[in-house]
């Protein structure tokens with residue numbers, strides 16, 4: 001197994017007019033599962049293809065283990081790739097599909113190949129499919145065979161490029177768990193590319209968030225979620241996305257206020273909290289973006305139900321999800337979302353009240369860099385304490 005390192009790697013196309021990857025430095029530890037995540041076009045596939053040897057970097061060095069691999073052919077790199085497109089050979093059965101690469105690239109005996117194919121089929125729980133042809137398999141089974149083909153080669157590293165995007169939502173979730181389990185069991189260093197932040201959050205030991213060819217942040221999923229380095233990461237990681245509103249920092253009557261600049265619907269008094277008059281991360285005159293995660297917004301039908309400061313708004317839409325409801329409401333010219341209890345389902349157009357604890361607040365400066373992240377020791381508990389929910393029900 002191996003560590004993989006990218007050192008100031010860039011890739012441009014069309015004589016430099018397209019910058020696909022911009023000065024990317026990353027270290028993936030031995031046996032680590034790293035997820036590269038970002039919106040379409042951010043450069044994640046190009047990064048993976050450079051590690052695989054399918055593209056040459058324009059600048060920078062790539063190493064696998066102790067070997068600098070720039071210029072080496074893909075087959076000289078001892079990595080196995082799994083793509084979205086399974087590309088199984090239709091005329092071969094599952095046994096032949098899994099063993100084919102081994103027959104080509106090694107001088108193992110037939111018996112040794114058979115043994116390895118059967119071990120891998122057991123690991124993937126597809127032992128009973130070995131004699132079947134790909135066309136008689138479901139999408140999920142085909143994806144397992146594609147995985148088997150990668151695993152059987154016992155490579156230094158696995159590179160996954162959106163391998164689950166052809167599967168339906170339920171199967172995708174199942175395969176996510178499966179891939180994580182197998183990766184952990186085999187301890188093979190893995191890089192997994194996806195545009196799906198939920199996939200990234202649930203699968204990665206660490207996630208690397210990219211935008212516009214550049215690395216935005218790398219860290220453990222919960223850390224990235226709780227402490228995003230900038231507004232882009234804050235908005236990209238988390239579903240529904242973080243609520244934001246642009247505001248100006250104002251000093252009035254000896255208090256520091258965050259006042260929305262896109263309408264008069266939002267004023268947040270930074271001093272009207274338990275840590276009143278504490279040092280603020282912002283100063284009067286600063287233009288900032290204020291953020292609150294949907295699960296930290298507290299909504300009440302009655303203003304009197306609030307202990308802390310709150311604001312009045314109008315319900316736009318309620319989306320029932322079964323386990324909870326998503327409630328959309330207006331803040332200035334923005335639509336905010338709150339994750340509320342399933343019993344709270346006010347009619348569209350109803351007037352309601354919203355608030356959130358000071359500890360739930362994110363503040364970003366004018367460049368979008370985080371100047372304050374939420375600071376909830378135990379998010380659910382903190383919400384209940386701040387808003388006096390003795391019955392333990394949040395947001396009703």
Ligand code: ATP
Nearest residue numbers: 013018019020039040041042043044045046047195
């Ligand atoms: P997606 O999730 O849509 O695959 P991605 O994050 O993987 O997106 P890349 O495929 O790495 O993004 O592409 C990054 C940028 O480089 C895009 O603007 C893309 O159009 C451009 N690009 C990628 N390959 C080439 C190429 N061979 N020639 C020209 N431009 C390219």
